[in-house]
Amino acid sequence: MILIADSGSTKCDWVLIDQDQSRIDTKSAGINPYFQDQKAIRKIIESDETLYINRGKITKVYFYGAGCSSDTLKARVASSLKTVFYNLTEIIVDHDMAGAAFALADGKPGICCILGTGSNSILYDGQNLVEQIPSSGFILGDEGSGAYFGKLLASKWLYKSLPDELQENFGNTFSLTKDAILNFVYREANPNRYLAQFAQFLSQQRDHPYIQQLIKRGFSEFLAIHVWCYKNFRNYPVHFTGSIAFHFQDELREVSRIHGIKIGNTIKTPIEGMVAQTLKMYS
Numbered sequence: 001m002i003l004i005a006d007s008g009s010t011k012c013d014w015v016l017i018d019q020d021q022s023r024i025d026t027k028s029a030g031i032n033p034y035f036q037d038q039k040a041i042r043k044i045i046e047s048d049e050t051l052y053i054n055r056g057k058i059t060k061v062y063f064y065g066a067g068c069s070s071d072t073l074k075a076r077v078a079s080s081l082k083t084v085f086y087n088l089t090e091i092i093v094d095h096d097m098a099g100a101a102f103a104l105a106d107g108k109p110g111i112c113c114i115l116g117t118g119s120n121s122i123l124y125d126g127q128n129l130v131e132q133i134p135s136s137g138f139i140l141g142d143e144g145s146g147a148y149f150g151k152l153l154a155s156k157w158l159y160k161s162l163p164d165e166l167q168e169n170f171g172n173t174f175s176l177t178k179d180a181i182l183n184f185v186y187r188e189a190n191p192n193r194y195l196a197q198f199a200q201f202l203s204q205q206r207d208h209p210y211i212q213q214l215i216k217r218g219f220s221e222f223l224a225i226h227v228w229c230y231k232n233f234r235n236y237p238v239h240f241t242g243s244i245a246f247h248f249q250d251e252l253r254e255v256s257r258i259h260g261i262k263i264g265n266t267i268k269t270p271i272e273g274m275v276a277q278t279l280k281m282y283s
Contacts, residue, residue, distance in 0.1 A: 001057045003085070004278055006099055006271040007031045007065035008242075010117045010146075010193050012044070013271040016054060021279060026050040030117070033076040034067035035190055041080040051084070060090040062278065064099025064270075066118060069135070097122040101129055103273025104239035104265050111230055113222075115252075116242030117196040119145035121226035123236070133229050144222030146196030146244050152214065153198045154181055163210050170201055203247060215248055219255040227261060237264030 002017040009032045016024040028048045031041050046052055061081050068074050074093045082088055101112040101124040113121040119142045123131040135141060142148045156162045157170050158178060170176070174197075184194040205211045227233050238261050245252055246268035256263050267273065 001054060002060045002278065002282070003051075003058045003062070004271065004274050005031075005061070005063040005065065006096070006103075006269060006274060007063070008096065008114075008116050008118070009035070009066050009190065010196060012065070013269055014048070014051060015271060015275050016050070016058070017275070017278070023275070024050060024054075030193070031065055031077065032067035032190075033065075033073040035192075038076055038080050038083075041077060042083055045080065045084045055085050056087055058085045059087055061085060061088060061092070062274070063091075063093045064096050064102070064274070065093070066096045068093055068095040096120070097132060098129055099274060100239075100241050100270050102277055103270030104241060104267070106273075106277075109236060110264055111227055111233060111236045111238045113226065113238060113240045113245070114242045115144050115222065115240055115245035117146045117192060118142045119148065119222055119226065119242075119244075123230045131230060133226055141225075142192075143225055144218040144244065145242075146199035147192040149202055149214065149218055149244070150195030150198035152218070153201060154185075154195060157181075163208075166205060166208065166210060169205070170198075173201060173204070174198065199244065212251070215251045216255050219248075219252050220259070223255065223259050223261060228259075234260055234262070237262050239264040240266045241268070241270045243268060 004015045006013045007030050009030045011030050012028045014026045026048055029044050031044055063077060063081060068077055078091055078093045081091060096114060097120050100114050101122060104112045105124050107126060109124060109126045111121060111123050120135045121133060122129050153170060157167060160167060162170060185191045202211055202215060227238055245266055249266055253263055
């Protein structure tokens with residue numbers, strides 16, 4: 001049995017594929033070794049009943065995830081997987097951008113981007129990942145992501161600088177207090193997930209001119225930093241995956257057009273592309 005995983009900081013999509021190519025889908029909390037140690041990662045995996053029941057049947061694991069950017073962090077995830085799935089003959093752990101390129105580009109050159117809880121991009125030449133701008137995380141970077149927009153909204157609410165009707169609505173929607181925000185951001189685990197939940201407010205107030213301006217500003221920052229950086233970027237299709245890219249396609253396409261960027265594929269999650277490419281490998 002083959003296990004494929006696509007993990008962001010918020011959630012992880014898992015697909016198990018049997019010998020007859022039948023599949024079982026399941027979801028768990030996100031796995032990010034930058035924020036979680038081996039014990040926490042193992043706990044997430046073992047808490048999923050589908051994964052736990054099939055742990056002895058799984059022989060190959062392909063795991064692509066946020067935070068799996070260095071050998072140390074990849075090894076942390078691999079060790080956790082090996083502990084749970086004890087009959088593995090093959091295991092690949094790589095960062096989420098490798099998974100995005102695998103899912104989005106269909107083996108052709110392009111720039112592949114993630115706009116979900118976090119954000120990132122990579123240039124794929126059709127065979128290899130050849131260039132990447134380092135991800136700075138939600139504090140220093142993640143432009144255009146759920147955490148980025150959530151941080152903007154939370155800080156503006158704290159400063160009471162949102163338009164009056166949005167100020168009250170935002171606070172009531174999430175039952176916010178100053179102490180709650182500061183506690184979650186500075187004292188609790190996974191503050192990026194906490195902030196990213198506020199991005200749903202963008203959908204609720206999507207037609208408000210202030211929110212439209214906020215969305216387009218975030219996408220402009222992302223494109224300027226994470227797409228313009230690639231030489232001859234206008235010669236490549238730019239693919240996107242992630243909930244923010246998927247739900248705000250109209251705004252993303254409008255901003256991309258202004259920047260002279262050609263949009264390619266846009267999908268909510270890369271897991272389907274990963275499954276299709278994996279089945280090609282074993283067909």
